[in-house]
Amino acid sequence: MLRFETAGESHGECLVATLTGLPAGVPVSLAAIDRELWRRQQGYGRGGRMKIETDRAHIVSGVRHSKTIGSPVAIILENKDWKNWTEALPVEDTEGAEENKKPVTRPRPGHADLAGAIKYNFQDARYILERASARETTARVAAGAIAKAFLGELGICVLSHVIQVGAAKLERSASWDELVALSRRDEVLLNCVDAEAEQRMKAVVDHAYRTGDTVGGVFEVVAHGVPPGLGSHIAWDTRLDGKLAQAIVSMQAVKGVEVGFASEGSQAFGSQVQDTIHYEKTERRFFRGANRAGGLEGGMTNGQDVLVRGFLKPISTLRRPLESVDLATREPALAAYERSDVAVVPAAGVIGEAMVALVLAGAALEKFGGDSLAETKRNHDAYLEQVKNF
Numbered sequence: 110m111l112r113f114e115t116a117g118e119s120h121g122e123c124l125v126a127t128l129t130g131l132p133a134g135v136p137v138s139l140a141a142i143d144r145e146l147w148r149r150q151q152g153y154g155r156g157g158r159m160k161i162e163t164d165r166a167h168i169v170s171g172v173r174h175s176k177t178i179g180s181p182v183a184i185i186l187e188n189k190d191w192k193n194w195t196e197a198l199p200v201e202d203t204e205g206a207e208e209n210k211k212p213v214t215r216p217r218p219g220h221a222d223l224a225g226a227i228k229y230n231f232q233d234a235r236y237i238l239e240r241a242s243a244r245e246t247t248a249r250v251a252a253g254a255i256a257k258a259f260l261g262e263l264g265i266c267v268l269s270h271v272i273q274v275g276a277a278k279l280e281r282s283a284s285w286d287e288l289v290a291l292s293r294r295d296e297v298l299l300n301c302v303d304a305e306a307e308q309r310m311k312a313v314v315d316h317a318y319r320t321g322d323t324v325g326g327v328f329e330v331v332a333h334g335v336p337p338g339l340g341s342h343i344a345w346d347t348r349l350d351g352k353l354a355q356a357i358v359s360m361q362a363v364k365g366v367e368v369g370f371a372s373e374g375s376q377a378f379g380s381q382v383q384d385t386i387h388y389e390k391t392e393r394r395f396f397r398g399a400n401r402a403g404g405l406e407g408g409m410t411n412g413q414d415v416l417v418r419g420f421l422k423p424i425s426t427l428r429r430p431l432e433s434v435d436l437a438t439r440e441p442a443l444a445a446y447e448r449s450d451v452a453v454v455p456a457a458g459v460i461g462e463a464m465v466a467l468v469l470a471g472a473a474l475e476k477f478g479g480d481s482l483a484e485t486k487r488n489h490d491a492y493l494e495q496v497k498n499f
Contacts, residue, residue: 150164339472
């Protein structure tokens with residue numbers, strides 16, 4: 110079973126990701142991981158933290174001579190901002206340390222601050238926001254990059270693009286070739302395939318900048334080359350669409366998820382929604398007239414591209430703070446301000462890619478097994494032959 114975990118705080122010394130369950134022999138490139146980390150840091154609307162951090166992966170176990178060896182992979186990601194927080198967040202308490210704390214007593218509406226402080230009985234939300242921060246997703250992206258490398262060996266690729274920022278929407282579908290070209294850009298604005306739509310999105314972010322506000326949006330993750338039959342219909346917790354939905358909603362600030370064209374389909378009649386089934390005799394394969402189901406039916410992949418959208422609320426930290434209450438005095442107060450972003454939808458798409466890749470990699474290993482990549486690929490290829498001969 111593929112499993113990953115992350116550890117670390119936003120202003121701690123480092124972030125850590127562990128990935129357990131990969132077969133031996135998966136090729137791992139530090140440059141490829143660092144590219145994914147770079148992509149996560151891009152996008153118009155990012156804050157000052159991105160100017161401090163230049164994320165680089167440091168693998169300390171599980172990979173030797175550029176390939177996995179079957180043992181847990183452990184990745185360390187340095188926080189360069191740690192040097193500014195060593196006295197405020199020491200591991201061991203020392204005399205006078207109380208004076209160096211940077212308490213957060215005015216919880217931010219929409220953030221984990223207040224709920225976490227109540228849950229853990231902290232009169233200061235600092236420790237809550239340190240872990241709740243989206244800085245944690247750096248570790249997810251590093252682990253997801255290795256999951257992508259594994260999926261690539263099975264012919265599966267996962268990419269994303271932005272389809273909405275605020276009320277500004279992409280009014281057309283995107284081709285796979287457009288997504289590939291988008292992922293290769295060395296300059297990222299809002300990661301939209303359409304230049305005109307991207308400029309309208311930028312105008313929304315500009316408005317948020319001017320008014321001290323923040324803005325959310327919608328990203329779409331597309332998994333290409335996924336074979337039919339990953340996931341299962343037999344139990345509620347084996348359905349792949351459920352696993353994907355949980356993975357996306359687990360991301361900070363994501364409040365909703367859509368598989369395929371769920372929202373549009375809920376407003377239409379069945380004859381307009383279901384993807385018709387056809388058969389190509391020459392290639393001996395089934396195909397669909399459309400992909401409104403998003404590549405998933407009955408909790409299983411159906412051979413179409415997997416389409417998952419994440420609905421991202423605006424970031425909770427506003428330069429023009431909202432009303433709150435001071436935890437110390439219980440008096441009305443304006444919410445605390447921590448250095449933050451204005452818009453993060455492109456970055457959220459990259460994080461979404463990582464989460465989808467990790468879920469699909471786990472589903473592929475459940476289906477094909479294998480202690481070595483060669484064994485997994487033999488099982489995978491034999492299954493594809495079975496599908497072809499169905």
